[in-house]
Amino acid sequence: MKTIAEIxxxxxxxxxxxxxxxxxxxxxxxxxLAKAAREVDVVTTGTFGPMCSSxxxxxxxxxxxxxxxxxxxxxxxxxxxxxxxxxxxxxxxxTALPDDDPRNRVxxxxxxxxxxxxxxxxxxxxxxxxxxTAYGTDCYPxxxxxxxxxxxxxxxxxLFDPRNSxxxxxVAINCSSKTIYTYMGALKPNMGxxxxxxAGQLSPLFNDPFYKTIGIGTRIFLGGGVGYVAWQGTQHNxxxxxxxxxxxxxxxxxxxxxxxxxxxxxxxLRGLSMQGYGATMAVGIGVPIPILSEEILKYTxxxxxxxxxxxxxxxxxxxxxxxxxxxxxxxxQLKSGKIEIKGKQVPTSSLSSYPKAVEIARTLKDWIQKGExxxxxxxxxxxxxxxxxxxxxxxxxxxxxxxx
Amino acid sequence: xxxxxxxxxxxxxxxxxxxxxxxLVKDYDLEFNILKASITPEQEGLLVLELKGKQDEYDKxxxxxxxxxxxxxxxxxxxxxxxxxxxxxxxxxxICPTGAFRVDTKTRLILFDNDKCIACGACIPACPPRxxxxxx
Numbered sequence: 001m002k003t004i005a006e007i008x009x010x011x012x013x014x015x016x017x018x019x020x021x022x023x024x025x026x027x028x029x030x031x032x033l034a035k036a037a038r039e040v041d042v043v044t045t046g047t048f049g050p051m052c053s054s055x056x057x058x059x060x061x062x063x064x065x066x067x068x069x070x071x072x073x074x075x076x077x078x079x080x081x082x083x084x085x086x087x088x089x090x091x092x093x094x095t096a097l098p099d100d101d102p103r104n105r106v107x108x109x110x111x112x113x114x115x116x117x118x119x120x121x122x123x124x125x126x127x128x129x130x131x132x133t134a135y136g137t138d139c140y141p142x143x144x145x146x147x148x149x150x151x152x153x154x155x156x157x158x159l160f161d162p163r164n165s166x167x168x169x170x171v172a173i174n175c176s177s178k179t180i181y182t183y184m185g186a187l188k189p190n191m192g193x194x195x196x197x198x199a200g201q202l203s204p205l206f207n208d209p210f211y212k213t214i215g216i217g218t219r220i221f222l223g224g225g226v227g228y229v230a231w232q233g234t235q236h237n238x239x240x241x242x243x244x245x246x247x248x249x250x251x252x253x254x255x256x257x258x259x260x261x262x263x264x265x266x267x268x269l270r271g272l273s274m275q276g277y278g279a280t281m282a283v284g285i286g287v288p289i290p291i292l293s294e295e296i297l298k299y300t301x302x303x304x305x306x307x308x309x310x311x312x313x314x315x316x317x318x319x320x321x322x323x324x325x326x327x328x329x330x331x332x333q334l335k336s337g338k339i340e341i342k343g344k345q346v347p348t349s350s351l352s353s354y355p356k357a358v359e360i361a362r363t364l365k366d367w368i369q370k371g372e373x374x375x376x377x378x379x380x381x382x383x384x385x386x387x388x389x390x391x392x393x394x395x396x397x398x399x400x401x402x403x404x
Numbered sequence: 405x406x407x408x409x410x411x412x413x414x415x416x417x418x419x420x421x422x423x424x425x426x427x428l429v430k431d432y433d434l435e436f437n438i439l440k441a442s443i444t445p446e447q448e449g450l451l452v453l454e455l456k457g458k459q460d461e462y463d464k465x466x467x468x469x470x471x472x473x474x475x476x477x478x479x480x481x482x483x484x485x486x487x488x489x490x491x492x493x494x495x496x497x498x499i500c501p502t503g504a505f506r507v508d509t510k511t512r513l514i515l516f517d518n519d520k521c522i523a524c525g526a527c528i529p530a531c532p533p534r535x536x537x538x539x540x
Contacts, residue, residue, distance in 0.1 A: 048491065050532060110529055185495050186530050193498035270491060272532035282491060282533070337497075337507065350494040351532065354512040 004290050007041045008374045016041040018368045020361035021207045021289075021300055028301045033294050042368055042375065043300040045204040046221070046286040046360030049197050049352030050272050052183065053163035053234060054281050056119050056261050057091040059155040060130065067142035072134035076118045076149075087140060092118060094271070094281035107276060108181040114279020117271030119159075122151050123223070124266035157261040159223055159269070163233035165285050167205035167252035168240070168309055171196045171329060171348075173341065176315035181276020185351055187314055194311060194339055194346045199357035200304045200331035204287035205253045207300045209246045210385065211238070213289050215378025220257065221286030221364045224268035226373070227259025229287075232382045237391040246299070249308045249328060253382065257285065268360075282353075286360040288368060290375050304331035311341060321393065405459045410439065410479035410522065415449035419473055425451070432465035433457055439479075439522045452479060452523055482523045482539050485516045489535035499530040 010016040017040050019027055024043050028036045060069075066087065074081040074090050078098040082091040094116035103109050122128055127148040136143045151157050172184030173194045180187050184195045200206065208214050218229040233254025240252035268284035291297045310325040317324045329339045335354075338345050367373035383389055415424070420443060428434045434457035442450045455462060469476055492514045496505045504520035505527070507513070527536045 049493070108529070112534070185532075186499060188498070195495070195498075270533055273529075273534055274532060275529045280532075282493075335512075347498045349496070349498040353491040353493040355492045358512075 001037060001293050002041070002291065004292070004375050004377050007290050010041055011368055011374050012371055014369070014371045016368055018042045018044060018365045020358070020365055021045045021202045022358065022361065024297075024300050025201070025303055028297065033298060037291060037294040037297045040291045040297065042365075043207065043289045043291060043297070044286055044361045044364040044368070045202055045207050045289065046284070046357040046364065047165055047199040047203045047352060048268070048282055048284045048356035048360060049199070050183070050274070050280045051161060051164045051283040052095050052280045054116070054159070054161040054283050055091055055093040056122075056157060056159050057085075057089060058157050060088045060090065060149060061153070061155055062088055063142060063145060065142050066140045067132065067134050067145050068137055068140035069132055069134055072132060074130065074132040076128050076130055077113070077121070078129075079113070079115050079118050094119060095278050097279055104276060108186075109276060111273040111275070111277070111279045114271065114273075116269075116279055116281025119261070119281060120266050120269055120271045122157070123261060123264050123269050125150060125152070151262050158258060159227065159261045159264060160230070160256075160258045161283065162256050163235060163254045164257050164283055165204050165233070165255045165287075166198075167203075167209070167254065168248045168250060168307070169197050170251075170318070171309050171311040171334065171339075172314045172318070173311055173326065173346065174315045175313045175326075180315050181274075182314045182318075183274055183277045183280070184314060185349065186275055191341055191344055191346050194334075194341070194348045195351055196309060196331075196334045196348060197351040198309070198331065199352055199354055200307055200335070201302055202354070202357045202361055204285060205255070206247060206302055206307055208287075208289055208296070209242070209248065209299055209302075211253060211382040212296055212299070213292065213378070214255070214287055215381040217376055217379040218287065219373070219376040220288070221284065221360055221367075222257055222259040222264065223261070223284055224265030225259055225263035227257050228376075229255050229378070229382075230258040231256040235391060236383065236389065238383060238385045238387060238389060239391075243306075243308060245302065245306055247302060247307050250310055255285075255382075284356060284360050286364040288364055288373070288375055304335060307331045309334070311339070406456065407459045407462045408454065408456045409462070410452070410454050412477045412479050412482055412523070413449075413451040413453060413469065414475040414477075415451070416473055416475075417447040420447055420449045422472075424469065424472060424474065425453075427468065428455070428465045432461040432468070434461060434465050440524060454522075479521070479523055483518075483521050483525070483527070484537050484539065486535045486537055489533045490514065491533055491535075493532065495530055495532055496527045496536070499526050501526065
């Protein structure tokens with residue numbers, strides 16, 4: 001029906017018709033699918049939640065005399081960065097912790113500050129302490145470096161997240177008799193609460209469940225700036241169990257995303273502390289979906305009542321990697337504030353922020369309507385259900401003594 | 405007229421071993437419910453109370469506490485939310501024992517009701533962006 005090039009023409013003229021994935025539900029009800037598909041150009045999505053597989057890499061520029069950080073040690077505000085790259089390229093993961101953080105020595109640990117907090121501070125324009133040691137070479141003689149750095153001082157600063165924007169996620173519950181502290185928050189004993197983490201009907205991959213439009217090179221809202229889908233995310237599993245509407249009922253697809261950190265905003269990259277678990281970062285992502293056909297539009301009208309997630313016991317099934325689930329519940333039920341599990345009313349909490357997801361989808365809509373953000377044609381699609389992907393778990397093998 | 409108030413009392417070291425709260429009951433006919441109590445390593449006492457009684461007796465009781473040297477603060481000021489840090493995720497909702505947080509069903513923003521807060525502190529480490537702050 002429409003092509004991305006035609007939609008971009010309309011965006012450039014300021015004529016594009018854009019709705020958020022929340023608004024489109026009523027628009028299609030009102031106009032009908034066929035008419036709406038002709039009129040609507042883009043549907044915008046959004047999600048803002050903890051995404052542990054997030055990182056940034058930096059090129060800090062060469063010192064005088066030169067230092068080779070590769071193979072040495074680098075700390076940013078006491079948080080260790082990865083140095084197994086060239087002389088002045090470093091990578092900081094959002095779950096990295098200072099060496100002297102007590103972690104879970106007194107359980108549950110607090111995890112006040114980690115890599116995600118450093119990234120947030122850098123994006124906020126703040127100075128960060130860089131302390132490095134190196135072994136020294138003939139061409140890179142220096143062995144120590146202590147300096148302040150900020151994003152404006154350094155060459156590249158790139159957000160590169162190997163896995164973000166999970167298509168769906170478990171609902172976490174605790175069947176044991178004591179409180180447990182997980183990446184899904186504190187879970188009270190005897191199914192005292194249930195925590196979920198998805199924007200549901202606004203979440204990017206719920207609105208394009210078979211990856212018909214989202215692919216490698218798709219331009220997106222990332223951390224308050226512009227980014228791109230770099231690859232499928234790690235653990236991308238298009239063959240997860242799906243409902244009749246095609247929407248996955250389990251984890252399923254993921255995105256690896258990339259973008260220039262210098263144009264992002266601290267409001268959309270937030271360091272988080274998960275009690276008893278660790279430090280992480282909340283990432284804001286919004287993906288535009290070009291309405292190329294009625295089928296694509298139909299997918300974007302999915303509602304919370306039609307999206308289901310698995311309730312999993314994080315005191316046993318999850319840590320022991322058992323496939324058991326307690327129930328399947330819809331996001332409409334989760335958002336009602338309680339779900340019923342084994343005859344018990346269990347109050348629910350979210351870890352992903354729906355108001356922030358709405359704000360992202362609206363911001364992206366605004367950018368497109370103003371003609372500031374055009375759509376890209378993906379270079380290749382994300383691997384779909386026919387790609388033959390089987391998600392592997394690690395089956396351990398004994399390391400044999402080396403035989404001469 | 406009856407009054408119910410939540411207050412934070414701080415006892416200097418010299419008062420820690422005196423039966424101050426007993427006097428509130430005996431002399432001013434005030435009902436109390438202890439929400440939190442602790443003694444710091446420097447031997448200062450901290451007591452979070454809900455006090456209930458007649459307005460004039462309540463006022464006299466508070467006057468007695470002040471004269472005895474107890475530092476008094478109203479509780480509602482003690483746990484606050486840093487609005488810039490809060491992302492309205494909702495992790496606090498099921499953690500709070502008194503239901504001081506709720507979701508606005510329309511906007512899904514998380515609302516914090518100071519009046520319901522008993523300053524137990526459970527929300528503080530449970531909040532991922534650490535938006536809840538306690539001031540004792």
